[in-house]
Amino acid sequence: MARTPAKTPGDTKLGPNTILATAGRHPFEYHGFVNPPVYHGSTVLYPTADDLFAHRSRYSYGRRGTPTTEALSDAITTLEGGAGTVLVPSGLAAITTAILSVAGAGDHILVIDSTYAPTRHFCDTTLKRLGVETTYYAAGEDFSALFRENTRAVFTESPGSLTFEMQDIPALAELAHKRGAAVLMDNTWATPLLFAAHAHGVDLSIQAGTKYFSGHSDVMMGSVSANADYWPRLRDTHGNLGLCAGPDDINLVLRGLRTLGVRLERHQKSGLEIAHWLEERPEVAAVLHPALESHPSHALWKRDFRGACGLFSIVLKPVSEAAVRAFLDALSLFGMGYSWGGYESLIIPFDARPLRTASTWAPEGPALRLHIGLEDVEDLRADLDRGFAALRAADDGIASPK
Numbered sequence: 001m002a003r004t005p006a007k008t009p010g011d012t013k014l015g016p017n018t019i020l021a022t023a024g025r026h027p028f029e030y031h032g033f034v035n036p037p038v039y040h041g042s043t044v045l046y047p048t049a050d051d052l053f054a055h056r057s058r059y060s061y062g063r064r065g066t067p068t069t070e071a072l073s074d075a076i077t078t079l080e081g082g083a084g085t086v087l088v089p090s091g092l093a094a095i096t097t098a099i100l101s102v103a104g105a106g107d108h109i110l111v112i113d114s115t116y117a118p119t120r121h122f123c124d125t126t127l128k129r130l131g132v133e134t135t136y137y138a139a140g141e142d143f144s145a146l147f148r149e150n151t152r153a154v155f156t157e158s159p160g161s162l163t164f165e166m167q168d169i170p171a172l173a174e175l176a177h178k179r180g181a182a183v184l185m186d187n188t189w190a191t192p193l194l195f196a197a198h199a200h201g202v203d204l205s206i207q208a209g210t211k212y213f214s215g216h217s218d219v220m221m222g223s224v225s226a227n228a229d230y231w232p233r234l235r236d237t238h239g240n241l242g243l244c245a246g247p248d249d250i251n252l253v254l255r256g257l258r259t260l261g262v263r264l265e266r267h268q269k270s271g272l273e274i275a276h277w278l279e280e281r282p283e284v285a286a287v288l289h290p291a292l293e294s295h296p297s298h299a300l301w302k303r304d305f306r307g308a309c310g311l312f313s314i315v316l317k318p319v320s321e322a323a324v325r326a327f328l329d330a331l332s333l334f335g336m337g338y339s340w341g342g343y344e345s346l347i348i349p350f351d352a353r354p355l356r357t358a359s360t361w362a363p364e365g366p367a368l369r370l371h372i373g374l375e376d377v378e379d380l381r382a383d384l385d386r387g388f389a390a391l392r393a394a395d396d397g398i399a400s401p402k
Contacts, residue, residue, distance in 0.1 A: 084231040095206055109133075111134050115157055161186075164295070173201025188212070204234065336348060
């Protein structure tokens with residue numbers, strides 16, 4: 001379990017990259033080594049019977065926290081600006097733990113319609129079985145009429161999963177708090193570095209540490225940061241569920257966190273270059289990227305966010321499924337896989353229509369989600385160009401670029 005984080009060295013108004021480099025590190029607590037040691041352990045021994053009976057120990061049991069656990073949770077708490085952080089074995093575990101900390105039998109929650117598909121599945125199955133009712137709302141709609149006396153939380157993402165709709169989080173939080181509801185946000189796309197969730201009214205900020213925190217596609221991890229009002233409930237729920245993350249996974253995520261700032265700068269720069277290039281392609285009907293001026297909610301992104309990452313989607317002009325398959329098979333640098341946030345570029349086709357109940361997803365043609373990695377942009381463009389050539393060859397209804 002996370003402890004109250006030690007203060008970051010020096011001024012508390014340090015820059016974000018300085019926080020990333022210093023938070024959670026206490027070298028002279030471990031003989032001057034720059035990085036904290038990796039503690040593998042379950043049992044914690046007490047030196048005397050008096051200590052045992054009085055519970056006089058900083059640690060009690062491995063599941064309840066170790067110096068390794070504290071190093072990462074303290075770093076994330078400092079970065080998030082919250083009161084405390086819990087670590088769990090995956091991003092989905094972070095989502096479910098956060099929801100279970102604020103909702104119980106007989107309660108009602110509101111969830112954004114463009115939410116991550118496993119979040120919707122959890123709400124429609126396990127949460128429903130536990131007696132919690134879910135109502136989905138569309139991005140941008142006035143959903144004040146959807147609140148009930150037993151509405152305990154609003155769960156949101158901005159931008160939305162797959163389709164990248166933006167929300168006015170401060171306005172949403174103000175409305176939710178007036179109704180006595182907590183605000184939960186999956187902030188994995190932006191990370192705390194690019195969107196300060198707590199500062200914009202979010203009570204529980206959720207991260208899939210599997211993604212950008214790790215940055216190397218080699219670990220599963222999730223975190224939930226809570227403000228002072230919700231930290232006790234989150235901490236208790238986390239402990240009651242018996243959740244803990246493995247020390248080696250924690251160490252990998254902590255190592256990745258140190259370079260988050262420089263990696264996100266590269267992801268953003270390369271992502272925007274590719275996104276602008278795709279806007280000019282004759283095969284592309286739309287690019288769904290909130291940092292583009294063409295995005296319908298670009299103003300919201302520009303007002304509240306400090307930057308963008310490398311994840312966005314495109315909608316192709318109408319083509320056959322065979323043409324889409326030819327496009328994907330022609331790619332060599334873009335892997336096909338259901339994750340993102342690592343150093344490598346990825347692409348997947350998707351259809352969000354079955355995942356909507358409060359809004360309509362009606363794209364002009366097939367949709368693809370891209371993650372722009374750390375490869376050279378020129379090589380990524382050439383790879384996509386080969387894909388588009390294969391697409392045109394498989395579907396002669398698409399014009400060649402001039």
